[in-house]
Amino acid sequence: MGVKQILRAMDAFPRAEEHLLQKTKSGAFVSIVGLVIMSTLFLHELSYYLNTITVHQMAVDLRRGETLPIHINMTFPSLPCDVLSVDAIDMSGKHEVDLDTNIWKLRLNSDGHITGTEYLSDLVEKEHKHETNDHLLQSSVRTCSTLNRSVYLFFVALHGLQTGLSGSVTVPGNKFKACNDHKDHHDDSDNKTHMQGFDQDAENLIKKVKQALAHGEGCRVYGVLDVQRVAGNFHMSVHGLNIFVAQKIFGGTTHVNVSHIIHDLSFGPKYPGGHNPLDGTERILRGASGTFKYYIKV
Structure with a gap:
């Protein structure tokens, strides 16, 4: 019996004979x-x-007391980690300066490679000493000091040194090791900074940042920022430096290079297929300074 006959045998409906069909x-x-x-x-x-059908819905969020996670991964190729800081302001009146939670900074050399794995912190000193630290210090160009600090980061809106850079020049929780090389030169520099009224922490910060700028260091910042579910803004600045310290470090507003690359900037839990419009954004300045602002509705 062929396949055709087998299929016909499985038909439950009776069929009329051929001679009866017209x-x-x-x-x-x-x-x-x-x-x-x-x-x-x-x-x-x-x-x-x-x-897949995408349906857009809008509703009023009635939840209170919950936060919105913001995932951040950014690179600043021309700014050392020691001067990067973030301030946050929202409509509820909450104002935070130099945030520090679940965000880490990694030092980058002039080629964009990570030069150390220590976490840097402004508010809480987190010293993580590794066996490779000695090798890194020897291979670098006479790195004279160590600084362990971490910063909370969000948007890149660098304010010029001439606008509102104020506050204490003392950096809490930082401990530096001064170099013994060129002692006479350093002593002379110390005398000059003392004459200008800088305290010891400010003097050490100036030396540290100048050395990092001379070596072409950058900074990679990544982590998660938890914010309230209200309108607000975050801006990146040069560590909220006292204007005199900032002028001493950079020598002018045109020398503050805020070039940056946004690898990841997303809001809320990760969602498959979600598109983050700022991912892959590059803003590179050459021989100039500027301000970058990003406006996002979530």
Whole structure:
């Protein structure tokens, strides 16, 4: 018994014998139309099943006391980690300066490679000493001091040194090791900074940042920032430096290079297929300074 006969045997509906059938053109037309309709419906349902439909809905969020996680991964190729800081302001009146939670900074050399794995912290000193530290210090160009600090980061909106750079020049929790090389030169520099009224922490910070700038150091900042579910803004600045310290370090506003690359900037839990419009954004300045502002609705 062939396959055709087997399939016919499985048919539960009785069929009339061939000599009792009369084939007509109208019957053939009805059969063809029926097959076309069935094929069309089948293809439509298959397409509906395979395709993804995106539905946009807007509703009022009635939850209170919950935070929104912001995932950040950015590179600043021309600013040392020691001067990067973030301030946050929201409509509820909350104002935080130099945030520090779940965000880390990694020093980069002039080629963009990580030169150390220590976490840097402004508010809480987190010293992580590794066996490779000695090798890194020897291979670098006479790195004279160590600084362990970490900064909370969000948007890049660098304010010029001439606008509102104020506050204490004392950096809490930082301990430096001064170099013994060129002692006479350093003593002379110390005398000059003392004459200008800088305290010891400010003097050490100036030396540290100048050395990092001379070596072409940058900074990679990554982590998660938790914010309230209200409108607000975050801006990156040069560590909220006292204007005199900032002028001593950079020598002018045009020398503050805020070039940056946004590797990841997303809001809320990670969602498959989600598109983050600022991912991959590059803003590179050459021989100039500037301010970059990003406006996002979440």
